[in-house]
Amino acid sequence: MLVDGAILDADGPRRAYVRFRDGKVVEVGQRGTDSRRGRERTIRGIVIPSPVNGHTHLGDAVSVIEPPAGGVETLVAPPHGYKFRVLAGTPDRPKVAAMRQALERMVREGVAAVVDFREEGVAGVALLRRALSGVPVRGVVLGRPLRRPLDVQELEAVLRVADGIGLSSGRDEEEATRRTVARACRRAGKRFGLHASEAVREPTENYLDPTPDLLVHLARATPDDLAAVARAGVRVAVCPRSNALFGRQPDLAAMERLGVRVLLGTDNAMFHAPSVWAELQFAYASSRLVGRPASAEFLARAALVEPWRWLGTPDAARIGPGTGARPIVLRLPPEDPAYQVTTRTTAQVILRPGSGRRRGRP
Numbered sequence: 001m002l003v004d005g006a007i008l009d010a011d012g013p014r015r016a017y018v019r020f021r022d023g024k025v026v027e028v029g030q031r032g033t034d035s036r037r038g039r040e041r042t043i044r045g046i047v048i049p050s051p052v053n054g055h056t057h058l059g060d061a062v063s064v065i066e067p068p069a070g071g072v073e074t075l076v077a078p079p080h081g082y083k084f085r086v087l088a089g090t091p092d093r094p095k096v097a098a099m100r101q102a103l104e105r106m107v108r109e110g111v112a113a114v115v116d117f118r119e120e121g122v123a124g125v126a127l128l129r130r131a132l133s134g135v136p137v138r139g140v141v142l143g144r145p146l147r148r149p150l151d152v153q154e155l156e157a158v159l160r161v162a163d164g165i166g167l168s169s170g171r172d173e174e175e176a177t178r179r180t181v182a183r184a185c186r187r188a189g190k191r192f193g194l195h196a197s198e199a200v201r202e203p204t205e206n207y208l209d210p211t212p213d214l215l216v217h218l219a220r221a222t223p224d225d226l227a228a229v230a231r232a233g234v235r236v237a238v239c240p241r242s243n244a245l246f247g248r249q250p251d252l253a254a255m256e257r258l259g260v261r262v263l264l265g266t267d268n269a270m271f272h273a274p275s276v277w278a279e280l281q282f283a284y285a286s287s288r289l290v291g292r293p294a295s296a297e298f299l300a301r302a303a304l305v306e307p308w309r310w311l312g313t314p315d316a317a318r319i320g321p322g323t324g325a326r327p328i329v330l331r332l333p334p335e336d337p338a339y340q341v342t343t344r345t346t347a348q349v350i351l352r353p354g355s356g357r358r359r360g361r362p
């Protein structure tokens with residue numbers, strides 16, 4: 001199969017053709033120069049690397065009715081927020097089933113990796129691992145020790161089964177806790193993630209010292225805060241839909257201008273489906289709604305490129321023969337790839353080369 005149109009990957013958007021054999025890229029080049037000279041089934045479209053969902057709480061998928069009204073503290077703050085009560089009241093089996101359903105939806109939408117902040121200690125990590133087994137999604141699971149003050153043995157136990165630790169926020173956690181967790185993650189060669197400046201602005205020392213591997217939200221961060229984050233080289237997962245539910249937005253335009261490296265995430269699965277495409281469309285529209293427009297290319301990179309770099313596999317964001325990418329084809333007009341991908345992608349336009357059928361259909 002030959003896709004005549006465009007590529008959008010780590011090297012940016014460009015007109016190109018991509019030839020696939022058995023689902024693998026065997027040839028890439030300038031349009032009209034392919035070796036098959038029209039002797040191959042050709043479709044028009046855009047070839048992209050598989051997206052990554054940069055921030056989820058998939059366990060929340062057990063909550064299926066509209067959450068009660070209230071601020072973010074009432075709903076999702078540990079240990080007694082609404083979501084923690086729902087999680088505590090749900091047996092393991094339906095929890096695993098809900099997470100698996102969410103993951104399968106991501107697969108239908110072409111997602112190849114997810115970075116999840118999993119609550120509920122060692123047991124919580126194990127449940128998500130169960131949900132992930134057999135699902136073709138790379139799950140990066142950041143667990144959370146439950147006991148406060150921190151129990152070092154529990155922390156080590158979580159780190160043995162998880163890919164790192166994802167804490168609530170600098171406001172919710174004592175400085176000593178953050179330091180101990182950061183040190184333990186470094187020692188174990190694992191990642192340390194932290195929510196920051198979500199409901200209220202926090203001083204940067206709350207979340208940049210000790211330096212985390214990933215920050216989430218920064219919806220209340222000032223441009224000075226964002227500049228400090230950019231200087232520290234810390235990547236930020238933004239979740240515009242989740243923030244919008246509580247009347248705020250991350251300043252995506254400032255992040256772009258200041259060179260903050262951004263991942264896009266869908267946050268709590270009790271608020272909306274974990275669709276990175278829906279998030280992308282909302283990010284584009286909402287940044288205009290608040291008069292701080294971010295470019296389509298910047299937003300597309302947050303779903304397709306930056307997370308692969310954060311995961312240490314930058315090659316997975318590059319389309320070409322023999323790279324680590326799992327390319328997908330979007331049946332969209334190729335004239336302005338970043339704009340099309342950001343504003344129009346749904347499961348219905350996704351085609352997985354080599355699968356013999358359109359993805360997203362039974």
Ligand SMILES: [Zn+2]
Binds near residue numbers: 055057117195216268
């Ligand atoms: Zn979160």
